[in-house]
Amino acid sequence: MANFDLNELKRRMDGAVTALKHDLAGLRTGRASANLLDPIVVDAYGAQTPLNQVANVSVPEPRMLSVSVWDKTLVGKVERAIRDSNLGLNPITDGTTLRIPLPELNEQRRKELVKVASGYAENAKVAARHVRRDGMDTLKKLEKDGEIGQDESRQLSERVQKMTDETIAHIDGTFSDKEAEILQV
Structure with a gap:
């Protein structure tokens, strides 16, 4: 045996x-959390890569997330991955940084x-x-x-x-x- x-x-x-x-920790209930974007994967360098391996996620305000993409060629792919994630988020691109306002639930x-x-x-x-x-x-x-x-x-x-x-x-x-x-x- x-x-x-x-x-x-x-x-x-x-x-x-x-x-x-x-x-579930990534699902927000009203406040911004860096974990919110953990389930998101980005098509980076020909592979499905977790977002936190191509960018830095921070919480500058209670209702705002900031994503600093390390490689500027991936900004569009990161933005698309966030939009397509079913989390209802609309990132605003500013150079290599994406600002993501969290809508009221x-x-x-x-x-x-x-x-x-x-x-x-x-x-x-x-x-x-x-x-x-x-x-x-x-x-x-x-x-x-x-x-x-x-x-x-x-x-x-x-x-x-x-x-x-x-x-x-x-x-x-x-x-x-x-x-x-x-x-x-």
Whole structure:
């Protein structure tokens, strides 16, 4: 049973929750945050590159973000990536600096942000289910190869399923908290 590790599956599922919390931290609820632009990737030098690897993001005012692009040939691509990000932001280009005023959150915008958050939560659930599938596939193979018995395989499968259910419940709870925070006026 050398290649089946419940702790490793748990670590990977916790990783999905951690990634979700990181993504949700980027969704603003009224104040500017440098994390807001973390999910954005830019087509730079022929590769999808995280924004923070081609520019510096700062918060000069509570309702303003400033993005200083290091390579002036990427300014247009950074601006396009921000516009296309589903965050409802319209950068103003000033040389190699993009100023991004954050609009007041209206009802429609709040609902859009909840949809984005919901997408993040769904991605985290999919990631957790992939981990479950990997674990179940490993168990089936071990049972088929005669390394573990049917009873042991069934017990471990039930533990993997329980761990998956707990992780998805955690994801749902995290999303519900963020949804309430976004919709709070």
